[in-house]
Amino acid sequence: MAIESDSSESRTPADIVRRLRPGVGRVTDEVVEEIRTRIPEYARPSDDLYLKAVRRAVEQAVTGFLDRVEHPDGPWNPEPFRLIGKGEAAEGRDLEQLQAAMRLGARVGWRRLTELAGPLGLSPQSLYDLGEAIFVYLDRLADAAAEGYQAARAHSAGELGRRRDRLLDLILTRPPAAPAAVADLARAAGWRLPRTVACVALDDQHGARRTPALPPDVLAGLARPVPCLLVPDPAGPGRAQSLEHALRGRRAAIGPAVALPAAATSLRWAREALELSRRGVLPGGLLRCQEHLATLVVFKDEELVSALAEVRLAPLAHLRPAQQDRLAETLLAWLRHGRGAGEVAARLHVHPQTVRYRLRQLEELYGDQLTDPDIRFELEIALRARQAVLADR
Structure with missing residues (x-):
């Protein structure tokens, strides 16, 4: 970035940065105060550790900007700002708060530059170039933070999905797994232990492994040899309607409601009902085992x-x-x-x-x-x- 000077004095980017670096601490303090005042999510007056983390992030951003001005072709390391985005995801905040904080920081930086334009001997064109550089830099920070944020969210969702898959495997183990082991993994997967469950066997003869729009507490085992679902509290309010809506147009069998340790039994009955449905013994569509128990019993032998x-x-x-x-x-x-x-x-x-x-x-x-x-x-x-x-x- 070429920065012009006025006719009285030549100011190179290195000259300007050298004059600005001593003020990094003051600008950082102003930005932190502005963020704490204007964005409630970042106001934690009693949390010294958190305030230090915010200040360190702002100082990194300000120092990084000066480095870019001084060495515009130098290497760009987005990792610190990706880490900031990951931290926002870990805190459970929306990315909008971080973006708002960055915009506030850019405004404070621009305000300080306009105040220093005279003492620094900056021409209007030089000031304009610095302002443009601030907002180009802001875009790069925002992109890096967004990458980190999305990566953290995807990792979190993936890890949660893996835990739920392991939980379903454990619940369907025969003989039943120890209740304490199931409870521990359910807690790690963010899944509330229900009083009763029912398993659903899904027909995959036509490659219909699409993911149904299921309630969030339903455990889905769509990658299993016989795709299945585990439905907590199947007699709960609205549960039947939500399942019918999610499985509309797909052949499936809902096993009987059982206590959680007997989930594998519910799945076994559901699979047998599904097979009888394929053969025409039982009707197609969404089949409820409890309505066809006599047929299921008869066809066991x-x-x-x-x-x-x-x-x-x-x-x-x-x-x-x-x-x-x-x-x-x-x-x-x-x-x-x-x-x-x-x-x-x-x-x-x-x-x-x-x-x-x-x-x-x-x-x-x-x-x-x-x-x-x-x-x-x-x-x-x-x-x-x-x-x-x-x-x-």
């Missing part, structure tokens, strides 16, 4: 279910495959949704007369068996299993 199906579906075995499919579909709808032909027809999207014809065929095939509650229950199990096998093909 599929070999036994297959043996049951062989016995209960024997009356259909001699029919052509297409006939078997039509009658099995009609019988399952009749068992699940009521015994009226109209309701079954609506479910199957066929004419009620068609349903009545099929039901007469089923009565001929099964006879009095359709009046036995136990046999009807076993028939529904067998027909659901048949539906699942067809869906898998």
Whole structure:
């Protein structure tokens, strides 16, 4: 930066800086006082250590500016100001307070320069050049501080995310981890221990590993082989609605609510329900295990279910495959949704007369068996299993 002088005396940047350096302490005091007065976040009259840190930062900035004026092509070390930005992030302040403090410092520096223009013999052009240099320097300080601030925030968020990942792993460990270990890691992750939890198994067959917009206390394990969520206090106010909104359009299964040490059990049931949903045994969308417990229990032993199906579906075995499919579909709808032909027809999207014809065929095939509650229950199990096998093909 070339600084012109008036005609009476030649002033080089080194001359000007040499005259200004003795006043660094006074300018620093003025800037610190201005910051403490105008920005409440920096006013800590009883905290001597903090005030010393603020003063040291201001003195670094003032001295650094003089160094730039004296040696404009010299090396630029932004690290001290990145550290200041990191410190602001650690204090939990918004970056705006730091930027406001820098602007105040620049104004104080400019004011001092205008007061000294006469004694220093500065021409208007030289004063203008120094003023421009102040604001160029201010931009560099602000950029360095912003880099440090964002880096600290990203590191903090990343570290918190890693702690939450480790916490989820620990909670889902089998056998359950020691409660004290879970409590310690939960505290480090900023996660409040809930009374109950429910695990959600997420379908990732279509690569849908997008991050849902989840409540902040939900632990997400989206990188797991079977992506999952751990939901604290699942019966809490608004919890069901927030989950439905976050998981809309995605196949998922919510396990039963359990105590925290049994979280792995909730996840196991959720995964089994999700698999049955994929196979068509249970509906798609957002599936709640507590609404399908009987089906989950029945399908725990599929070999036994297959043996049951062989016995209960024997009356259909001699029919052509297409006939078997039509009658099995009609019988399952009749068992699940009521015994009226109209309701079954609506479910199957066929004419009620068609349903009545099929039901007469089923009565001929099964006879009095359709009046036995136990046999009807076993028939529904067998027909659901048949539906699942067809869906898998």
